[in-house]
Amino acid sequence: MYRYVKGVLTGGACAALLSLAGLPQAMAAPESNDPIKIALFDWTSVNLNAKILGGILTKLGYNVEYPTADYLSSLTTGLTNGDIDIGVEFWDTTAAEAMKASDATGQTERLGALGPKAKEEWWYPLYMKEKCPGLPDWKALKDPKCAEAFSTPDTAPKGRYLGGPVTWEGFDDERVEALGLPFTVVHAGTDGAMFAELDSAYQRKAPILLWIYSPHWAPAKYQGEWVQFPEYEPACYTDPKWGVNPDKKYDCGKPHGEIWKYSWKGLKDKWPGAYKVAKAYTIDVNELNKLSGQVDLDGKSIDDVAAQWINANEAKWKEWAK
Amino acid sequence: MTVADTRTSPRAPAIAGWTLIWVAAVACVAILYMLPDIAPWAVKYPSDAVIPIADWISAFMAWLKTNFTWLTRSITDVFNVPLQWAISLLAKGWKFGYGPDALTLPRLSWIGVCAAFALAGYAFGGIRLAALAAGCMIYIALFGQWDSAMLTLALIAISVPLCVIFGLLLGILAFRKPWIDRSIIQPMLDLMQTMPTFAYLIPMLLLFGNSPVSGMLATAIFAMPPMVRSTVLALKRVPHEIDDFGEMVGCTQRQKLLKVLLPSGRPTLMVGVNQVIMLALNMVIISSMIGAGGLGYDVLLALRALKIGQSMEAGLAIVALAIVLDRLSQAAARQRPSAHVPDQNFVQRYPMLTAAVAVLAGTTVLSHFVPAFASVPAAIKMSTAPWWKAVVDWVNIHFFDAIEAFRTFLLLYILNPIRDFLVGFPWLGMVLLVGLAGYRLSGARLAVIVVLMTAFCAATGLWEKSMATLYLCGVSAIVAALFGIALGIAASRSDRFAAFLMPICDTLQTLPSFCFIIPVVMLFRVGDVTAMIATVLFAIVPAIRYTNHGIRQIPESLIEAATVSGCTRRQMFWRVQLPLALPEIMLGLNQTVLLALSMIIICAMIGTRDLGQEVFIALAKADAGRGLTAGFAIAFIGIVADRLLRASTDRLQSRLGLV
Numbered sequence: 005m006y007r008y009v010k011g012v013l014t015g016g017a018c019a020a021l022l023s024l025a026g027l028p029q030a031m032a033a034p035e036s037n038d039p040i041k042i043a044l045f046d047w048t049s050v051n052l053n054a055k056i057l058g059g060i061l062t063k064l065g066y067n068v069e070y071p072t073a074d075y076l077s078s079l080t081t082g083l084t085n086g087d088i089d090i091g092v093e094f095w096d097t098t099a100a101e102a103m104k105a106s107d108a109t110g111q112t113e114r115l116g117a118l119g120p121k122a123k124e125e126w127w128y129p130l131y132m133k134e135k136c137p138g139l140p141d142w143k144a145l146k147d148p149k150c151a152e153a154f155s156t157p158d159t160a161p162k163g164r165y166l167g168g169p170v171t172w173e174g175f176d177d178e179r180v181e182a183l184g185l186p187f188t189v190v191h192a193g194t195d196g197a198m199f200a201e202l203d204s205a206y207q208r209k210a211p212i213l214l215w216i217y218s219p220h221w222a223p224a225k226y227q228g229e230w231v232q233f234p235e236y237e238p239a240c241y242t243d244p245k246w247g248v249n250p251d252k253k254y255d256c257g258k259p260h261g262e263i264w265k266y267s268w269k270g271l272k273d274k275w276p277g278a279y280k281v282a283k284a285y286t287i288d289v290n291e292l293n294k295l296s297g298q299v300d301l302d303g304k305s306i307d308d309v310a311a312q313w314i315n316a317n318e319a320k321w322k323e324w325a326k
Numbered sequence: 327m328t329v330a331d332t333r334t335s336p337r338a339p340a341i342a343g344w345t346l347i348w349v350a351a352v353a354c355v356a357i358l359y360m361l362p363d364i365a366p367w368a369v370k371y372p373s374d375a376v377i378p379i380a381d382w383i384s385a386f387m388a389w390l391k392t393n394f395t396w397l398t399r400s401i402t403d404v405f406n407v408p409l410q411w412a413i414s415l416l417a418k419g420w421k422f423g424y425g426p427d428a429l430t431l432p433r434l435s436w437i438g439v440c441a442a443f444a445l446a447g448y449a450f451g452g453i454r455l456a457a458l459a460a461g462c463m464i465y466i467a468l469f470g471q472w473d474s475a476m477l478t479l480a481l482i483a484i485s486v487p488l489c490v491i492f493g494l495l496l497g498i499l500a501f502r503k504p505w506i507d508r509s510i511i512q513p514m515l516d517l518m519q520t521m522p523t524f525a526y527l528i529p530m531l532l533l534f535g536n537s538p539v540s541g542m543l544a545t546a547i548f549a550m551p552p553m554v555r556s557t558v559l560a561l562k563r564v565p566h567e568i569d570d571f572g573e574m575v576g577c578t579q580r581q582k583l584l585k586v587l588l589p590s591g592r593p594t595l596m597v598g599v600n601q602v603i604m605l606a607l608n609m610v611i612i613s614s615m616i617g618a619g620g621l622g623y624d625v626l627l628a629l630r631a632l633k634i635g636q637s638m639e640a641g642l643a644i645v646a647l648a649i650v651l652d653r654l655s656q657a658a659a660r661q662r663p664s665a666h667v668p669d670q671n672f673v674q675r676y677p678m679l680t681a682a683v684a685v686l687a688g689t690t691v692l693s694h695f696v697p698a699f700a701s702v703p704a705a706i707k708m709s710t711a712p713w714w715k716a717v718v719d720w721v722n723i724h725f726f727d728a729i730e731a732f733r734t735f736l737l738l739y740i741l742n743p744i745r746d747f748l749v750g751f752p753w754l755g756m757v758l759l760v761g762l763a764g765y766r767l768s769g770a771r772l773a774v775i776v777v778l779m780t781a782f783c784a785a786t787g788l789w790e791k792s793m794a795t796l797y798l799c800g801v802s803a804i805v806a807a808l809f810g811i812a813l814g815i816a817a818s819r820s821d822r823f824a825a826f827l828m829p830i831c832d833t834l835q836t837l838p839s840f841c842f843i844i845p846v847v848m849l850f851r852v853g854d855v856t857a858m859i860a861t862v863l864f865a866i867v868p869a870i871r872y873t874n875h876g877i878r879q880i881p882e883s884l885i886e887a888a889t890v891s892g893c894t895r896r897q898m899f900w901r902v903q904l905p906l907a908l909p910e911i912m913l914g915l916n917q918t919v920l921l922a923l924s925m926i927i928i929c930a931m932i933g934t935r936d937l938g939q940e941v942f943i944a945l946a947k948a949d950a951g952r953g954l955t956a957g958f959a960i961a962f963i964g965i966v967a968d969r970l971l972r973a974s975t976d977r978l979q980s981r982l983g984l985v
Binding site for chain 2: 072080087102157190200300
């Protein structure tokens with residue numbers, strides 16, 4: 005047994021040495037030739053931003069790699085030890101707790117805001133306005149007739165609201181209770197499932213009320229409106245006395261927030277130039293929506309769209325690199 | 327016949343005694359269920375008595391991370407070498423230096439790879455296999471999945487040999503030292519097979535980093551057990567004569583193992599290799615989530631953007647890859663080692679291998695000059711994506727009302743009552759009933775094991791979620807078994823139906839479940855019905871296969887004997903075929919239950935509220951302890967179900983006089 009193991013290990017070690025010896029010494033490139041790893045997650049806009057930032061860094065002579073990673077857990081795993089060097093989209097609205105945990109490790113750095121503001125709220129397609137004319141004011145949802153219009157046989161007479169995954173810090177169960185809405189909250193397990201239901205309902209002009217976020221392709225593809233809840237203030241989530249219900253917290257809408265860029269702490273010292281660009285990198289919300297639409301609705305590839313942006317905005321990113 | 331005998335045998339009073347015990351136990355539990363106030367601690371596990379196993383595991387992981395990162399990271403580095411090499415060779419090409427004047431070497435040309443697969447098919451199975459292998463690879467290329475498929479293939483090409491080597495070593499160890507086998511290896515294999523991969527994703531990320539190597543190791547954990555099991559089986563099955571012969575000619579232990587035992591067990595070993603490949607392909611989505619990329623990532627990304635067609639195409643590319651690797655490895659398993667002819671040079675001895683290497687080298691060199699050889703030209707790519715989407719949309723618009731009525735009925739009158747019944751079930755009552763069943767079926771040993779495992783689910787504070795898991799898996803497994811056994815019987819009676827059904831089974835098992843989950847959500851909404859349908863689609867396969875196989879393998883002579891003694895078709899089925907196939911059917915049922923359980927995690931992506939969700943929350947919070955605890959609970963449910971089912975199969979067999 006021992007001999008086998010030893011054989012395997014020595015074999016591996018030899019292979020490792022050989023491959024190291026085989027690499028020619030690289031030509032002089034900025035600071036370090038190790039690849040800068042920019043994480044890809046599983047939605048379009050983050051991958052666009054990753055490819056744009058990565059494309060700029062490549063043009064500046066850096067070596068860039070794009071490992072795939074898991075959104076929330078990367079904050080406390082990959083980014084803390086340099087398996088991932090940069091993550092470009094962490095939303096205040098869904099990742100606030102994970103970011104707090106990441107900050108607490110002291111091994112990551114918040115690179116500042118990406119630019120677009122994250123908005124998340126209850127959303128309905130426009131055709132539902134006929135059945136529930138009081139919308140978008142949230143008080144319209146209190147009307148039993150209105151709730152019934154949003155119901156399915158298994159929730160009736162209560163309305164059905166499709167919330168995001170439980171991990172998304174949505175507080176919708178609490179919100180329904182605090183605002184006294186006659187609704188049942190159903191949690192989707194992933195946003196893929198959520199948008200599948202929306203697409204299905206929209207085709208049939210069937211009732212649906214669900215959690216949507218922006219920037220995203222959905223508000224561009226489907227016509228609809230956000231429900232207007234009492235505006236969020238931090239006190240609403242912490243102080244029961246705040247708002248329409250004096251006994252309960254969460255009697256308001258969802259918080260809006262920034263989208264943050266994060267890096268591994270070592271980025272600054274290892275690649276100061278890349279760090280500067282990553283820190284300066286921002287993108288306009290309309291532009292991002294337009295680019296996401298080109299990928300998700302027009303079927304272009306992410307790489308093409310990113311390359312096109314880089315070519316069109318050379319002056320802009322040259323400024324960031326100075 | 328034997329059943330009738332037991333009634334008159336002296337054991338009759340004992341059976342009556344057991345009936346009494348069962349009635350008493352069920353009555354106790356029923357009273358507890360109706361009047362939970364007599365002993366609330368026996369119904370709902372007291373929250374202050376919850377054992378903080380999750381915290382212990384987290385603390386242990388943190389300690390491991392601080393003290394052993396140097397070791398785990400070196401392991402990552404070592405494995406990364408062959409892996410990066412394979413990725414460069416198949417998918418990305420080599421790049422030396424950086425910036426504009428970097429020197430790049432091309433990857434293997436796609437035309438060459440297709441040709442090499444065709445040659446391998448020809449070498450192992452003749453012209454038909456060659457056509458199949460080439461067809462599948464060309465399909466992947468034409469549908470624009472080549473780059474990702476090669477990334478996936480690179481991962482498989484490295485992790486499968488890894489699994490095979492370690493599986494062989496463990497198997498040999500288990501064969502040589504039966505006590506290690508019983509006390510360590512068997513329980514470990516059970517855990518590796520029933521524990522959902524997502525549960526150990528976080529520890530993997532912490533220790534081995536966010537790199538393809540983590541994906542590869544996670545794949546290895548999941549895919550290795552069949553290799554170990556078939557090694558043990560292969561070594562045990564080697565006839566004593568061969569073993570003794572090795573002894574007589576004076577082999578050393580090592581020589582006997584390498585030159586006698588392993589070669590004689592080759593067919594069984596190859597079955598293990600085949601299983602490893604299939605399981606490794608099952609893992610591609612999971613490993614794509616931690617740095618590996620490939621086809622699994624394409625499926626995931628397409629589904630996030632609701633591109634049903636694209637995700638279906640990426641999924642079918644996985645199926646195509648699975649079919650090629652499965653058929654090739656099966657054909658290789660059937661190969662007889664050829665006799666060694668002296669005085670042959672390498673080319674004469676391996677004509678196909680030489681041809682493949684030549685084609686690969688030739689096309690790859692050509693690809694440096696002709697771009698069409700380097701990557702699939704866009705002009706010949708095609709897509710069925712709009713078609714898939716159109717089909718789902720059409721069904722959605724025209725049949726939703728009927729589907730909705732069916733869904734509501736199922737939910738309100740069947741699923742919800744069962745769920746409520748199980749979630750409110752007293753934990754102590756369940757422990758009692760399970761323990762009693764274990765004792766009755768096998769004995770004190772089994773009783774202790776199942777009692778401890780059931781109690782674990784309660785003691786970690788996961789009782790309600792465990793019961794919700796049991797509900798979803800149980801209902802799905804029953805539905806899958808009913809339909810699967812019926813389909814299996816039908817397939818056993820008609821070769822044409824079997825030929826029609828088997829490719830569907832293959833597809834259902836290798837197509838990533840994600841692919842059909844999203845269309846099912848569109849038609850059945852988020853909720854338990856969708857989860858049940860997805861689970862049934864996946865878990866039905868072994869029920870069909872084993873039933874079909876079980877009935878078909880009944881010896882012709884027995885059927886003839888039954889016909890001669892004047893059985894009607896009906897009698898033949900109920901009195902002869904079904905009882906004789908029962909062990910196989912039960913084995914299929916066992917697999918169905920385990921597969922249903924493995925879908926729990928996937929179902930959590932739809933939005934179920936059970937242990938799968940618990941694993942997902944842990945994943946999002948990067949909480950290693952919480953994820954592993956929920957993973958153990960899932961594994962224990964699987965092991966309890968497996969042991970009880972197996973014990974009852976054994977009992978049934980001995981009752982029917984089959985053993």
